[in-house]
Amino acid sequence: MGSDSKKTLLHAWHTANGANMADFGGYEMPLWYSSAKNEHLSVLTHAGAFDTSHMASLLVSGKDAYGLLQQCFTNDMAACIGREKKALFPGRCVYGAFLNEAGEVIDDAIIFQIAEGRYMVVINAGMGGAIAAHLEAHKSGGDSEITDLTDRLGKMDVQGPLAAKVLEKILASPDTVFDRMPYFSFKGHFDASAPEADVVRLTDGTPMLLSRTGYTGEFGFELFVAPEHFVKLWEMVMAAGEALGLTACGLAARDSLRAGAVLPLSHQDIGPWPFLNTPWNFALPYDDAGTGFTKSFIGDSALANVAAPEYTYPFAGFDLRKVTLPAAVLDADGKEIGTVLTCATDMAIGRHQDRIYSIASPDRPEDGKIKGLCCGFVKVRTPLDAGSILQLKDARRKIKVRIETDIRPDRTARKPLKEMR
Amino acid sequence: MAKEINDIILKDGIQYAEDHEWAQQTGETFKIGITDYAQDQLGDIVFVELPEVDTEFSKGDEFGTVESTKAVSELYMPMGGRIVAVNERLADEPELVNNSPYDDGWMIEIATDDTGDFDALMGKDAYLDMLKGL
Structure with a gap:
């Protein structure tokens, strides 16, 4: 320490x-x-x-605050709320990332619209200064005031x-x-x-x-x-x-x-490489066809021209044994195809037959004891289908894992509040 | 850390290794596990990988791994010998290592003709002094 x-x-x-x-x-x-x-x-x-x-927050306000954030943030604040993709409005917040010109992640963030022309930007520990400076650098004379609330x-x-x-x-x-x-x-x-x-x-x-x-x-x-x-x-x-x-x-x-909830850790699962082909594509402003962007933003042209794209996928193992980073990803033929970004143990899940169950799953099998599964994210050089079996290899061991579309089932984050009182 | 050094449980009648394993003579054989300090540093132990019976090891060889929610750590032989038993309960109850590191949480039992390694290990007071120096 x-x-x-x-x-x-x-x-x-x-x-x-x-x-x-x-x-x-x-x-x-x-x-x-x-x-x-x-x-x-x-x-x-x-x-x-x-x-x-320890997390950092900024306040961004002024007539041009919206334009500044739209330019710097990946998600489209004009089309990000609900299935109908409504514009962000006061009392709502949206997840996305700040990229550099190379399309690489500086940090991820949630932008809260407090009122017209007033936003709070919540970012990761120690990132207040860097993101404030990044926003300042792109103000280009516009009317927006950036206040770093780090430790305040x-x-x-x-x-x-x-x-x-x-x-x-x-x-x-x-x-x-x-x-x-x-x-x-x-x-x-x-x-x-x-x-x-x-x-x-x-x-x-x-x-x-x-x-x-x-x-x-x-x-x-x-x-x-x-x-x-x-x-x-x-x-x-x-x-x-x-x-x-x-x-x-x-x-x-x-x-x-x-x-287990398939949420990235900034600077580990997303970071200084193109923010593309991840489980968090919803943070990019894809149009309905999924081919173009609905707005321009810093890093967009780099993302459209990535020469050797990589692909990030969630995985879960077959028991709770982990690998220690750095660890390589091997395909079915034993060929190295990428690296492990995160390998953690979700203690609340287990496999039974072809499914992952959580201790909170209403239909969890009575006879299956849930002991936990290793899970996390891999970044590989070739696209993979869900269900692909890979091996993760560290200095000590190899473990078998499966590419998943989701990890811990039956999560409650989106449940209506009235059901939870 | 969670426990102060003075709160670490140390048992009499066993020998301690620098890597925080312990060994206890039980008749003709020796039982081996990890110390209260080690389990406290590791946090919740969720998996213990142990060797096959009859495997021969020298002092300092890796004989298995102990996996906590935080990390995977190697287990090293505090003395050489041949495995005569492993603690089968740890397969289903790895938390025994946390709850009872010197008793129910023992890991392996070995046989050896050479007790020189055992005699060279630290006693309780020497191990405590080493912990205080960490």
Whole structure:
């Protein structure tokens, strides 16, 4: 752990609660408290609380803020909401990436439209300065102001089927807040002086930005408050969740949950190579034919002219044995065809006959004991079909895996909020 | 880390290796496992790969792997010998290594005519001193 690692406001809480700490993105973060496995499982069965205040956020505002973000962000903010591809509007957020001119990922992001001409951009730990500079460099005289909120915002996630039951105990008006709050929508503001500050308040009056997003694939929320309220918010959530089985979760569970949910880790699954042919193609502004883009953006022409494209696929193994990175991908003939990007263990899934089941699957077989499966992403030089069998090879062993279209089934992230109260 | 050094459980009557394995003489044979410090550092153990009975190993050979949610780690022989038994319970209950590292979580049992390797291992106090120096 680097001695120059930054600490979040919850550092003392983490260490007092037995966390195993490690450096992540320049921050000293909890890997797990008493058990990464139990933390992972608790997010499927009850709820988990995650300190995510190492993540960076920017505010982008002004008459030309929309144009600047449209130019720099991969997803088309004019056509990204729902099946009908409506334009982004206040109270909704959208996932995408910032690319360089070579079409390579600088970082991924969720853009929240707070109001007309006012956006919040949530990016990864340590990326506030780089993305702020990238946006500044492309302003070209336009009217947009970029504010880096790194270390000036408290952020935590509450994820799992009981997340709404936990939060309704600490919200001033839970019925109003939870009314019409679909996946990838948000309400409120963390800034007491913002016009939206009254929309979501804690029982003690603290304003909060509450978002139906997360990084686990499960039902839940991300909570943003001013830093002076952050430790109190965490303690309110932990107290409210005690009787509901809420568990504090570290980054190990966060990583295994997101891998099973087919969500990328920036700088690992997406990074300095063309953002093309991935499970996250929905973050690119493909037209209906899937051949062209509906807008121009930084990196678009490079993506249209990639000489030797690579392909990223999710995989799952046949038991929970992993490979350690770096690891190679071998095809059925034993030929090396690419590299392993992520290899984690989703402790909540198992194979039975031809399917993957989760401990949350209503139709899981009674006789099949779910012990966990290794899973993650591979990047290969040839396109593969789902169902392809590959081997992953590290310095120690080879393991057999299967290319999948999805990994952990029966996830709850998109469930209507009214079913979860 | 989760446990302070003073909270690490160390057992009397067994010998400790620098790689955090332990060995215990049980009559004619020796049982081998990993220490409480090792299991605490690894986190939840989800899979243990053990060798075939009758395999011969020298001191320092890799005899298997222990896999946690965090990483895969090699297991090294604290002393040479021939495998006479492996802990079959670990196939279904790898968490025994976390919950009972010196007893139910033992890994292999070996036979050897040469107890020099065993005698050269650290006692409890020497191992504790080594942990304090880490």
